[in-house]
Amino acid sequence: MKNSPGKSSCENCSSKFNNIFRNLSPEEYEMLALDKNCDPYKRGSIVYHEGNRISGSYCVQNGIIKIYKTGIDGKEQIITFAQKGDIIGFRSVLSNELACTTAKVIEDANLCFIPATTLVHLFKNNAEFSLDLMQLACKELGESNAYITDIAQKTVRERLAEVLIHLRDNFGLDNDQFLQISLTREELANIVGTATESVIRLLSEFKSDGMLELHGRRIKILDSKGLKKTANLF
Amino acid sequence: MKNSPGKSSCENCSSKFNNIFRNLSPEEYEMLALDKNCDPYKRGSIVYHEGNRISGSYCVQNGIIKIYKTGIDGKEQIITFAQKGDIIGFRSVLSNELACTTAKVIEDANLCFIPATTLVHLFKNNAEFSLDLMQLACKELGESNAYITDIAQKTVRERLAEVLIHLRDNFGLDNDQFLQISLTREELANIVGTATESVIRLLSEFKSDGMLELHGRRIKILDSKGLKKTANLF
DNA sequence: CGTGTGATTGACGCCTGTCAACGTCTGTGG
DNA sequence: CCACAGACGTTGACAGGCGTCAATCACACG
Numbered sequence: 001m002k003n004s005p006g007k008s009s010c011e012n013c014s015s016k017f018n019n020i021f022r023n024l025s026p027e028e029y030e031m032l033a034l035d036k037n038c039d040p041y042k043r044g045s046i047v048y049h050e051g052n053r054i055s056g057s058y059c060v061q062n063g064i065i066k067i068y069k070t071g072i073d074g075k076e077q078i079i080t081f082a083q084k085g086d087i088i089g090f091r092s093v094l095s096n097e098l099a100c101t102t103a104k105v106i107e108d109a110n111l112c113f114i115p116a117t118t119l120v121h122l123f124k125n126n127a128e129f130s131l132d133l134m135q136l137a138c139k140e141l142g143e144s145n146a147y148i149t150d151i152a153q154k155t156v157r158e159r160l161a162e163v164l165i166h167l168r169d170n171f172g173l174d175n176d177q178f179l180q181i182s183l184t185r186e187e188l189a190n191i192v193g194t195a196t197e198s199v200i201r202l203l204s205e206f207k208s209d210g211m212l213e214l215h216g217r218r219i220k221i222l223d224s225k226g227l228k229k230t231a232n233l234f
Numbered sequence: 235m236k237n238s239p240g241k242s243s244c245e246n247c248s249s250k251f252n253n254i255f256r257n258l259s260p261e262e263y264e265m266l267a268l269d270k271n272c273d274p275y276k277r278g279s280i281v282y283h284e285g286n287r288i289s290g291s292y293c294v295q296n297g298i299i300k301i302y303k304t305g306i307d308g309k310e311q312i313i314t315f316a317q318k319g320d321i322i323g324f325r326s327v328l329s330n331e332l333a334c335t336t337a338k339v340i341e342d343a344n345l346c347f348i349p350a351t352t353l354v355h356l357f358k359n360n361a362e363f364s365l366d367l368m369q370l371a372c373k374e375l376g377e378s379n380a381y382i383t384d385i386a387q388k389t390v391r392e393r394l395a396e397v398l399i400h401l402r403d404n405f406g407l408d409n410d411q412f413l414q415i416s417l418t419r420e421e422l423a424n425i426v427g428t429a430t431e432s433v434i435r436l437l438s439e440f441k442s443d444g445m446l447e448l449h450g451r452r453i454k455i456l457d458s459k460g461l462k463k464t465a466n467l468f
Numbered sequence: 469c470g471t472g473t474g475a476t477t478g479a480c481g482c483c484t485g486t487c488a489a490c491g492t493c494t495g496t497g498g
Numbered sequence: 499c500c501a502c503a504g505a506c507g508t509t510g511a512c513a514g515g516c517g518t519c520a521a522t523c524a525c526a527c528g
Contacts, residue, residue: 071386077386077387079383095373096369124365130357131328133368137368137372138326138371144379148303148381149311151427152426153305184475185476194516196474198517201516216475216524217475428484428485429485431486431507432484434508435508438508450507451506
């Protein structure tokens with residue numbers, strides 16, 4: 001009875017329907033259920049830290065994790081967020097390298113730890129699974145390369161608008177039509193790659209232009225089309 | 235006799251010693267040799283184009299290929315270069331997606347075309363190979379994420395210095411100690427993510443500071459330590 | 469109520485992109 | 499052999515986006 005939240009089998013895990021483990025055999029699900037280890041993580045806790053060796057990957061049951069790199073003067077650059085159904089840390093596990101990012105919980109989460117040996121075993125013995133995982137890595141690679149182009153060519157204003165659209169598309173809205181995900185101004189700045197003050201100024205400009213409604217940390221997109229235009233998205 | 239340059243088997247291909255195919259069985263090498271298709275490509279020719287479907291990957295025997303995305307107003311953002319022993323286009327093949335970059339020859343090259351079916355077959359049937367390929371994708375992912383951090387946090391001056399060091403480390407020097415790879419100012423700008431004029435000005439500043447020697451397109455690094463310091467590298 | 473974190477606003481100036489003009493080099497065709 | 503076109507490199511002028519610094523406000527928490 002080692003799997004705390006209801007010793008749930010991954011086979012009918014509540015997280016994302018088509019998750020990365022969809023092509024496992026019943027036996028492999030069994031194995032995964034035995035090997036994994038699900039635990040709650042509080043907001044603010046570090047799942048793994050850049051530069052450390054990690055002994056396995058984590059599958060997100062719920063909550064939100066921010067994945068970032070630490071750059072000049074300790075300024076963090078947010079690479080992506082992981083949520084329900086996502087798997088994190090597999091890059092370092094499969095390459096057998098030190099973690100090149102830090103994973104920090106920003107909304108209370110339940111994570112299932114999957115030992116490296118289990119993951120590698122599945123990768124080597126199930127071609128469907130390995131292809132799925134490969135495709136995931138390739139998808140992330142494509143996204144990262146697209147973001148390089150963005151950040152290299154677009155202005156801060158364009159990038160911020162784009163990030164807001166992106167956050168809406170990826171995390172959705174709450175009951176009041178506000179962005180579901182709640183970030184500090186500094187975190188927004190660390191996605192966009194700019195100063196906190198610039199984010200603040202631009203957000204209030206967007207508000208003046210009637211594109212946003214702001215209530216503290218909560219953000220509502222009023223003019224999606226205008227925002228996309230500002231972002232140079234088509 | 236379909237493989238033009240000496241119907242060479244990949245098994246003893248002259249390209250990079252530990253290349254991606256190092257873990258194939260003799261039978262698999264045989265299969266690869268039968269399926270592949272090696273052709274010369276002239277400087278300036280396009281190997282594949284962003285947005286098109288590609289029917290296979292390419293292994294670089296020699297020459298240099300520039301991989302870039304087209305951004306705002308057609309401005310190109312160079313993501314990476316491929317040289318001897320590198321494999322390109324595998325991302326789109328394995329994800330079964332459209333090419334998200336363009337590959338253009340900048341130094342006359344010989345490329346071996348590997349049909350998608352062959353690559354996928356090898357991936358599914360040889361766990362060592364699939365792990366190698368996965369590690370390659372993960373390595374590229376790590377590099378892309380590192381570059382996001384750089385480009386988001388460093389100044390143009392720092393990035394240019396870093397790119398020069400990077401080009402030296404990856405392509406080496408010619409007999410006169412100049413960088414082996416020859417790029418236009420515009421291409422340098424499209425790596426760094428800046429304007430051509432800025433690259434020109436910064437290069438001559440670096441020259442004034444005694445860190446570089448410039449002869450047209452040829453660049454010699456005189457003060458590697460100073461350049462690294464300028465780049466904020468340790 | 470003090471402390472700390474996050475948000476906001478203003479002032480200031482440098483880095484860097486844009487525009488324009490001109491120089492240089494190479495290859496082509498007359 | 500020369501003229502010309504076109505690509506590439508260089509330089510200067512200029513403005514404005516955006517980062518930095520500093521002060522102040524808002525809010526939560528022990």
